[in-house]
Amino acid sequence: xxxxxxxxxxxxxxxxxxxxxxxxxxxxxxxxxxxxxxxxxxxxxxxxxxxxxxxxxxxxxxxxxxxxxxxxxxxxxxxxxxxxxxxxxxxxxxxxxxxxxxxxxxxxxxxxxxxxxxxxxxxxxxxxxxxxxxxxxxxxxxxxxxxxxxxxxxxxxxxxxxxxxxxxxxxxxxxxxxxxxxxxxxxxxxxxxxxxxxxxxxxxxxxxxxxxxxxxxxxxxxxxxxxxxxxxxxxxxxxxxxxxxxxxxxxxxxxxxxxxxxxxxxxxxxxxxxxxxxxxxxxxxxxxxxxxxxxx
Amino acid sequence: xxxxxxxxxxxxxxxxxxxxxxxxxxxxxxxxxxxxxxxxxxxxxxxxxxxxxxxxxxxxxxxxxxxxxxxxxxxxxxxxxxxxxxxxxxxxxxxxxxxxxxxxxxxxxxxxxxxxxxxxxxxxxxxxxxxxxxxxxxxxxxxxxxxxxxxxxxxxxxxxxxxxxxxxxxxxxxxxxxxxxxxxxxxxxxxxxxxxxxxxxxxxxxxxxxxxxxxxxxxxxxxxxxxxxxxxxxxxxxxxxxxxxxxxxxxxxxxxxxxxxxxxxxxxxxxxxxxxxxxxxxxxxxxxxxxxxxxxxxxxxxxxxxxxxxxxxxxxxxxxxxxxxxxxxxxxxxxxxxxxxxxxxxxxxxxxxxxxxxxxxxxxxxxxxxxxxxxxxxxxxxxxxxxxxxxxxxxxxxxxxxxxxxxxxxxxxxxxxxxxxxxxxxxxxxxxxxxxxxxxxxxxxxxxxxxxxxxxxxxxxxxxxxxxxxxxxxxxxxxxxxxxxxxxxxxxxxxxxxxxxxxxxxxxxxxxxxxxxxxxxxxxxxx
Numbered sequence: 001x002x003x004x005x006x007x008x009x010x011x012x013x014x015x016x017x018x019x020x021x022x023x024x025x026x027x028x029x030x031x032x033x034x035x036x037x038x039x040x041x042x043x044x045x046x047x048x049x050x051x052x053x054x055x056x057x058x059x060x061x062x063x064x065x066x067x068x069x070x071x072x073x074x075x076x077x078x079x080x081x082x083x084x085x086x087x088x089x090x091x092x093x094x095x096x097x098x099x100x101x102x103x104x105x106x107x108x109x110x111x112x113x114x115x116x117x118x119x120x121x122x123x124x125x126x127x128x129x130x131x132x133x134x135x136x137x138x139x140x141x142x143x144x145x146x147x148x149x150x151x152x153x154x155x156x157x158x159x160x161x162x163x164x165x166x167x168x169x170x171x172x173x174x175x176x177x178x179x180x181x182x183x184x185x186x187x188x189x190x191x192x193x194x195x196x197x198x199x200x201x202x203x204x205x206x207x208x209x210x211x212x213x214x215x216x217x218x219x220x221x222x223x224x225x226x227x228x229x230x231x232x233x234x235x236x237x238x239x240x241x242x243x244x245x246x247x248x249x250x251x252x253x254x255x256x257x258x259x260x261x262x263x264x265x266x267x268x269x270x271x272x273x274x275x276x277x278x279x280x281x282x283x284x285x286x287x288x289x290x291x292x293x294x295x296x
Numbered sequence: 297x298x299x300x301x302x303x304x305x306x307x308x309x310x311x312x313x314x315x316x317x318x319x320x321x322x323x324x325x326x327x328x329x330x331x332x333x334x335x336x337x338x339x340x341x342x343x344x345x346x347x348x349x350x351x352x353x354x355x356x357x358x359x360x361x362x363x364x365x366x367x368x369x370x371x372x373x374x375x376x377x378x379x380x381x382x383x384x385x386x387x388x389x390x391x392x393x394x395x396x397x398x399x400x401x402x403x404x405x406x407x408x409x410x411x412x413x414x415x416x417x418x419x420x421x422x423x424x425x426x427x428x429x430x431x432x433x434x435x436x437x438x439x440x441x442x443x444x445x446x447x448x449x450x451x452x453x454x455x456x457x458x459x460x461x462x463x464x465x466x467x468x469x470x471x472x473x474x475x476x477x478x479x480x481x482x483x484x485x486x487x488x489x490x491x492x493x494x495x496x497x498x499x500x501x502x503x504x505x506x507x508x509x510x511x512x513x514x515x516x517x518x519x520x521x522x523x524x525x526x527x528x529x530x531x532x533x534x535x536x537x538x539x540x541x542x543x544x545x546x547x548x549x550x551x552x553x554x555x556x557x558x559x560x561x562x563x564x565x566x567x568x569x570x571x572x573x574x575x576x577x578x579x580x581x582x583x584x585x586x587x588x589x590x591x592x593x594x595x596x597x598x599x600x601x602x603x604x605x606x607x608x609x610x611x612x613x614x615x616x617x618x619x620x621x622x623x624x625x626x627x628x629x630x631x632x633x634x635x636x637x638x639x640x641x642x643x644x645x646x647x648x649x650x651x652x653x654x655x656x657x658x659x660x661x662x663x664x665x666x667x668x669x670x671x672x673x674x675x676x677x678x679x680x681x682x683x684x685x686x687x688x689x690x691x692x693x694x695x696x697x698x699x700x701x702x703x704x705x706x707x708x709x710x711x712x713x714x715x716x717x718x719x720x721x722x723x724x725x726x727x728x729x730x731x732x733x734x735x736x737x738x739x740x741x742x743x744x745x746x747x748x749x750x751x752x753x754x755x756x757x758x759x760x761x762x763x764x765x766x767x768x769x770x771x772x773x774x775x776x777x778x779x780x781x782x783x784x785x786x787x788x789x790x791x792x793x794x795x796x797x798x799x800x801x802x803x804x805x806x807x808x809x810x811x812x813x814x815x816x817x818x819x820x821x822x823x
Contacts, residue, residue, distance in 0.1 A: 012565050048667075048819075048820075050575070051670075051671045052820065053667060053670060053671065053820045054819045054820070055336070055817075055819060060671075065311050073673050073674070073675050074673075076671060076672050076673045079671075081668065081671040083664065083667060083668060085664065086668070087578075087665050088578070088665075088666045089581060089665060090400075090476075090477055091477075091563075091581075091584075092563065092580060093562070093563025093564055093565070093578065094563075094564070095564060095565040095566045095567065096563060096567040096568075096571060097567075098567075099566055099567035099571065100567050100571050100572070100576075100577060101569075101668060101669070101672060103572040104572070104573075104574070104669060104672035104673060104674050105573075105672040106672075106673050124565040124566070125562040125563055125564065125565045126563070127562070129400070129476055129477060148792075184381060191364055198779045269438060281352070
């Protein structure tokens with residue numbers, strides 16, 4: 001089966017700003033794909049190109065086997081989109097907006113809509129201007145999730161939701177995943193990404209800097225080692241792939257690149273290992289490294 | 297009031313182009329009028345003839361205001377009458393722009409959490425607006441003194457501008473407390489302005505009528521600058537300003553941030569079955585404005601239609617005018633010319649609706665509301681068409697309503713409804729192609745140069761100025777030809793010429809097609 005989204009070498013400039021600079025992104029059909037990156041890294045620009053709202057300057061983008069710009073209308077029947085900041089018409093009620101967007105997309109599952117309204121505890125009778133940020137977001141989510149579509153494109157959809165509603169959102173996406181829907185989920189919330197995503201792509205300055213399953217990403221990164229030795233390990237800091245060495249007599253702490261792990265452990269055994277604790281990188285460390293721009 | 301100074305600076309920073317622009321334009325116009333009247337009517341006898349003739353023409357008085365003398369200053373004061381409406385308009389809009397608009401957008405909340413007094417926002421908006429009105433008044437005075445006009449009159453006339461601005465700034469301040477949406481507040485403020493204009497017009501139309509004393513615009517004109525100033529009238533304006541402020545501040549103190557005093561009702565839990573197309577959505581977004589404009593144009597039609605026969609009888613009484621009328625071919629053709637002139641004013645108002653409806657697309661785009669719709673199975677063309685339909689058909693409805701209203705009123709006054717209704721309605725409808733050109737210009741700008749789309753308002757302002765002062769400034773024909781309204785045949789005074797109308801329709805169609813094509817190709821949203 002084809003990939004749901006296949007993007008390569010995508011370039012988009014706004015004036016002098018290069019928002020996308022050769023972005024690659026592949027989302028396989030049926031997976032939940034996390035799309036991460038700091039603010040202003042180009043996530044929303046990518047999503048708008050995939051929706052045919054912006055036209056790419058260079059590179060190719062395929063969405064559900066079609067061209068996102070040329071085949072926009074046909075493709076939009078098969079997908080639903082939730083922007084990061086859902087803005088509503090001040091004089092339309094939430095229920096009207098949900099129905100309208102669903103119908104414009106080609107149909108809405110009324111049973112699912114009623115169920116989602118209940119689960120998200122959303123009052124559909126309020127006018128657009130009366131909703132809080134979180135409730136506007138819920139309107140967008142219900143409208144998207146209640147549509148029978150193959151692909152969900154969600155741009156930081158849970159911003160403004162309380163933790164309880166975030167949990168509801170996770171449960172909904174997990175169900176959708178079991179039902180075979182493909183999801184592109186742009187998010188900052190690592191727990192959400194860890195709980196839902198099969199694979200992730202990390203984007204920085206308009207380029208994908210990492211892509212793969214979370215396990216794969218972890219392997220590419222440093223392991224923290226906390227070890228007790230019989231003797232002081234001279235020369236440890238000079239080994240290739242070893243970083244941030246802190247030695248307190250026999251108690252040594254350092255980070256080591258995954259590919260240097262084997263050699264380093266062999267070296268340590270020369271000093272008489274009494275105890276050893278190794279810790280894989282946490283997701284936070286993984287992301288922060290990219291967000292801060294420190295390339296490992 | 298804490299933090300008012302900082303908010304004043306913020307408002308001045310945000311309006312650093314707009315504020316000086318309107319102040320300068322409005323300050324220069326009275327000066328220009330004085331200079332051109334002095335040039336056209338160099339001697340006192342010339343001016344007397346002009347004052348007794350066309351300046352006393354009831355239609356002229358109805359539109360601009362009363363004339364209190366034949367001195368250069370008095371003529372200039374009358375000629376500048378329309379500017380009071382514009383000062384009021386800008387003052388209302390500026391206050392709402394810095395109060396309710398900010399609140400609706402949520403920016404006020406951000407500031408409200410900082411060290412700011414409860415009244416700082418309202419006070420800052422009023423300080424900026426009233427300050428600008430005062431600067432305008434000062435410049436008007438200086439400009440007229442520069443034309444060697446008497447100092448007393450120049451000061452009175454400058455103060456009249458400031459006073460008019462102050463009253464309507466306070467009207468804006470009250471309106472901003474009433475509704476949750478800035479659009480609603482603008483609607484209330486502009487309705488008050490419209491009523492004030494109509495009362496002024498009605499008051500000056502008949503003898504012994506006192507309706508203009510109910511209108512702030514009437515007051516400031518009856519200060520009688522350059523014709524035995526009545527300074528006490530300024531006290532009326534000052535009293536109204538204080539009274540409105542005494543309403544606005546307690547209202548502002550009583551309500552929550554973001555809330556309005558008029559209640560908002562909950563909406564339906566599900567959409568009506570018809571709400572399933574872009575056009576149905578556009579109808580929901582446009583219908584309130586369309587209704588408001590239709591009612592406004594109907595009122596304008598009734599008022600202007602009522603002045604037609606009165607204008608004719610008064611003109612027949614006036615020696616000069618009846619001479620001119622005889623040369624034009626009798627009283628019949630005088631009323632016909634008057635009708636054509638009145639309808640070109642109605643057309644300018646209808647153009648305001650056309651531009652507003654077309655620029656709704658820009659509002660939707662900038663507010664990121666077009667994005668979720670265009671991410672559904674809606675083509676760009678159908679989305680654009682759904683809004684453009686209102687820019688095209690709305691003015692047609694507005695002109696028809698105004699034409700029928702004017703036709704009925706005039707027809708009843710001369711006991712010839714059957715004869716006059718179609719003629720007057722025709723005089724209104726013949727304006728439509730020129731209105732379309734301005735609406736289509738807004739669509740074209742939206743599609744091709746979205747950031748410049750509000751320039752369509754500048755185009756309308758240019759048409760108003762060309763129509764208002766083009767003849768006085770003796771501009772050459774090619775300059776007047778820039779305005780589409782120049783090309784509308786003067787029906788019913790002149791025969792219906794189809795060729796210029798066809799050209800205007802063609803220009804409008806070309807602009808609209810360019811806009812549609814441009815929007816299909818460009819990025820969305822452009823912010």
